[in-house]
Amino acid sequence: MATCRAAVITEHNKPLTIQQVTIPALDAGSLLVKITASTLCGTDVHRWHGPLGDKDTLPIVTGHEPCGTVEDIAGERTDILGNPVKRGDRVVWSYVACGSCYYCAVACQPCICRGRASWGHNRSDQHPYLLGSCAEYMYVPKECLIIKVPEEVTSASAAASACAYRTVMHGYDRLGAIKSHETVVIQGSGPLGNFATAVAKDHGAKKVLVIGAPANRLEVTKKMGADAVLNLEEVSDEKQRRQWVKEHTDGRGADVVIQVATNMAVPEGLTLLRDGGRYLNIGAGGKANIAVEKIPQEMLFITVRSGEPRHWLQAIDFLASRKKAFPFEEMISKSYKLEQINEAMEAMANYSVVKAVINF
Numbered sequence: 004m005a006t007c008r009a010a011v012i013t014e015h016n017k018p019l020t021i022q023q024v025t026i027p028a029l030d031a032g033s034l035l036v037k038i039t040a041s042t043l044c045g046t047d048v049h050r051w052h053g054p055l056g057d058k059d060t061l062p063i064v065t066g067h068e069p070c071g072t073v074e075d076i077a078g079e080r081t082d083i084l085g086n087p088v089k090r091g092d093r094v095v096w097s098y099v100a101c102g103s104c105y106y107c108a109v110a111c112q113p114c115i116c117r118g119r120a121s122w123g124h125n126r127s128d129q130h131p132y133l134l135g136s137c138a139e140y141m142y143v144p145k146e147c148l149i150i151k152v153p154e155e156v157t158s159a160s161a162a163a164s165a166c167a168y169r170t171v172m173h174g175y176d177r178l179g180a181i182k183s184h185e186t187v188v189i190q191g192s193g194p195l196g197n198f199a200t201a202v203a204k205d206h207g208a209k210k211v212l213v214i215g216a217p218a219n220r221l222e223v224t225k226k227m228g229a230d231a232v233l234n235l236e237e238v239s240d241e242k243q244r245r246q247w248v249k250e251h252t253d254g255r256g257a258d259v260v261i262q263v264a265t266n267m268a269v270p271e272g273l274t275l276l277r278d279g280g281r282y283l284n285i286g287a288g289g290k291a292n293i294a295v296e297k298i299p300q301e302m303l304f305i306t307v308r309s310g311e312p313r314h315w316l317q318a319i320d321f322l323a324s325r326k327k328a329f330p331f332e333e334m335i336s337k338s339y340k341l342e343q344i345n346e347a348m349e350a351m352a353n354y355s356v357v358k359a360v361i362n363f
């Protein structure tokens with residue numbers, strides 16, 4: 004039986020090991036992809052520290068942000084645009100919703116499908132074995148929609164579009180149009196915050212204000228088009244941060260606030276919004292309470308989870324078509340080899356990098 008190398012979590016909080024994992028036989032419509040890059044995400048760190056869902060059991064191949072080239076296809080496949088997929092094509096691919104439940108078929112909200120499949124938490128010793136991206140190969144189930152990666156997008160950026168960037172695109176999809184007189188405040192300056200900054204500028208916001216940390220991340224934020232940034236480490240008083248937003252918005256507060264940090268940022272974020280504004284809540288993790296009586300009048304509160312296949316396409320398309328306007332590569336801060344997986348996970352855990360990539 005053929006095998007390939009993969010970074011496996013065998014015990015929570017213990018070093019990952021590089022193991023030989025079975026390459027499955029392909030069933031009709033499925034693909035085998037040779038991974039070229041896998042970016043790491045906070046979620047990978049959370050899953051390393053402890054199980055995220057109660058159904059998840061070890062050992063698992065870590066990673067859920069892959070980009071790779073098609074090694075083998077069982078039968079004929081087309082991509083999300085209807086073009087044939089061939090061996091050697093560089094691709095990313097969507098998660099899979101069941102397609103036939105209430106959320107998928109009636110509400111048309113497949114991201115909250117209860118039977119949704121995703122990567123980076125699947126057992127490495129059970130078929131189809133290779134559903135984590137920190138591996139030389141990944142198995143791509145037939146239900147996945149395939150998005151080809153154009154030449155001008157690097158594998159590392161394409162990989163990041165498989166989680167962070169497509170979630171941002173989903174958020175903007177639900178938010179709707181940003182008008183040319185509107186000011187957007189973004190809470191968070193990690194990969195999602197920096198990508199969200201570029202999209203807000205591109206979508207025509209008059210002003211994009213970003214509150215984040217540390218200083219090196221905010222330098223990237225400025226290059227992604229932020230009109231002004233506020234360093235949380237320097238301005239630790241919430242009142243001063245609110246004052247800063249008021250000064251930029253004629254005392255009203257922002258038209259749109261986008262949270263891409265943690266749940267703990269939400270109570271403050273709501274105070275940065277004008278009455279009637281829109282709050283887009285993306286960042287997960289952490290706990291917070293909202294004082295209902297302080298919620299701005301007539302506001303909209305929008306949440307998103309993950310992305311639909313079209314958002315993978317939108318993210319890849321944005322990276323390709325706006326390449327000249329934004330230095331996307333600067334969001335990937337450090338490159339590692341597969342055998343350096345523990346170093347890379349540690350760097351993500353202690354925030355010493357914005358986004359780490361495993362290059363193959």
Ligand SMILES: [Zn+2]
Nearest residue numbers: 044046166167
């Ligand atoms: Zn992720």
Ligand SMILES: [Zn+2]
Nearest residue numbers: 101104107116
């Ligand atoms: Zn479903």
